[in-house]
Amino acid sequence: MKALVSWTWPGNVRExxxxxxxxxxxxxxPSLRAPVGELIAASVETTGGSTLExxxxxxxxxxxxxxxxxxxxxxxxxxxxxxxxxxxxxKLGISRSDL
Numbered sequence: 001m002k003a004l005v006s007w008t009w010p011g012n013v014r015e016x017x018x019x020x021x022x023x024x025x026x027x028x029x030p031s032l033r034a035p036v037g038e039l040i041a042a043s044v045e046t047t048g049g050s051t052l053e054x055x056x057x058x059x060x061x062x063x064x065x066x067x068x069x070x071x072x073x074x075x076x077x078x079x080x081x082x083x084x085x086x087x088x089x090x091k092l093g094i095s096r097s098d099l
Contacts, residue, residue: 003036022079035077057092060085061099069099 009015023034050058060078067073075085089095 004034018079022077025076025079053092056088057094060088060092060094064094064099069096 019034019038023032026035027033060074063074063077067077071085072082075082078085080088
């Protein structure tokens with residue numbers, strides 16, 4: 001709860017809505033398990049002049065590492081279809097060897 005309250009929610013209601021929706025999808029059972037690690041990591045990170053593509057690439061690679069390189073698990077965690085993730089990987093130059 002502390003992480004949710006302290007996060008600035010730069011995307012406003014949409015970002016909060018997507019975060020809660022992703023939390024519901026990733027939770028099993030009656031308890032909601034929000035991936036607050038994403039918020040904590042994002043608040044610690046500094047992008048310092050990075051382009052959007054660089055930030056997207058690094059974030060996708062980080063989630064890949066956290067999910068053991070499993071494409072479907074990474075796509076679920078990112079809240080996007082596998083096909084979209086595959087297209088993003090091609091666009092951003094991410095290959096299996098990067099994982």
